[in-house]
Amino acid sequence: MTVTADAAKPASDAQSTRAHIIVIGNAKGGSGKSTTAMHVIVSLLTMGYRVGAIDLDGKQKTLGRYIENRQDFVSKKQLDLPMPSLKVIEPSQKKNMDEAQSDERSRFVAALQEQVYNNDFVVVDCPGADSFIAKLGHSFADTLLTPMNDSFIDLDLLATVNEKTYDVERPSWYSEMVWEQRKRRAMIDKHQIDWIVMRNRLSHTDAHNKRNIEQILDKLANRISFRSAAGFGERVIFRELFLKGLTVLDLRNKGVGIRMSMSHVAARQEIRHLVKSLSLPNVGDRIELI
Template sequence: MTDNKELHRPRIVVIGNEKGGSGKSTTTMHLVVSLMKDGFTVGTIDLDARQGTLSRYLENRTRFAEKSKDVVLLPKHRRVFRSEAANKATSEEEDKDNLELAMHELWDRDFIIFDTPGSDNYLSRLGHSYADILITPLNDSFLDMDMLAKVEIEEKELKLTPSTYSQMVWEQRQQRAMQRKRPIDWIVMRNRLSHIDAKNKRDMGVLLEHLSKRLQFRLSPGFGERVIFRELFPKGLTLLDLGSDGAGVSMSMSHVAARQEVRTLVKAIGLTKDEPAI
């Protein structure tokens, strides 16, 4: 993106995974609120605008902020819909223009966070191409790992074939290298980790460690399966918003543990005030 504001360039974080239900919008909201509470200015772009989970989350948050006496921080938000033009070239040009307009309007922020759809389309790929940091939430199951690589056992040998999504990320990395841009820092976060040291959990860990070297991503612990995330959505809140009264939500040890998971994730990514992204 060329812009006369290039002297100030926000860090661009993309939350991406072509599989639905992986926790992209929950991850996005908690990352956004964490950054704002650290004093950063944040812009958000919903590239899954038709389903609009992130946009609805922020609408709920805005309504709660209007009714609450507490200070509820809000990012500057833009929603980018896919072009409906029948012609492919026209459609892609419109998608690019619409995304660049949204980014231009958020260019004064410290961070711009993209939430992407759980499907492959041109607008999503375009969003990935701008990523300084790519965060891929992954449910801790072999079914969901298929999004990263196809796992096959042939004559007792393990064969891992990069998925369409991994191939797309590799292509975006190649493009950035040719343009002499900073490499994408890819982080795969393991969501819904069981607290029991089950064999599947250990096997997943071994395979992901192997894949991380081959596909060049970092592994990070994500969020456990907690009802609190679903409870907070109607209010547009995150675990980081909860005070002693829990914003009307009764705090429990589970909530405290979940909040610590959020802080651990943000620190692992390297986006805290004392550990800025490089």
């Protein structure tokens, strides 16, 4: 597949324009990648865009199951909720490593080829591991979004930090991997991957820890070229909605049977702020629809 830097356009525009590719990537599990991916997907659908979803973690298949749960819930309740098109890339069954990687590459590229010319945006959810398919997914990003829990444990994913001075000693292997994929992408089509690190599960307390994390990320952002964005607070609602395939944005539909609370309203604002911070093409004027 030839990757170009054309911007995504609304469904009414030319069909030949390829989708903008948003990759959700982090080498650690438990950072909220699939929850983030689903809320970005539904945000874009709510704004009237066509959205494709690709789950590269075909073994755990969290995003895939999230979307399947949504389809089941919509069917049972006979609701009119927007749906993305879904592709799941299962792990290769070939025993030879080169053959397995070639197999996974060909199936991912075929799925991406189909999705990018039938949608305005494609959201790719990468596995939380150092794997061939995860690296491949990163290399196709127009926008790379890396959720991380707001803790020093997850910060170690990006860099080694001095325990006394909080100075950044060196980037981690994940940061170096992203750097390599960005260089490779620039060589292919001169596109600069826009990398955003999203601080997720933000606590409403422990202000001292939050300030330290924020200061370290500011230093690191200048060193390895990413932007920071605030993500979602530590809210039970984000975990509870998975089984129904719902997002906070769906709660305005009375048919889902969940009453909106102030916490839900605050969560919706967090989603709106995140999508705005992504600076996606042609989206700015539609943020208020979320």
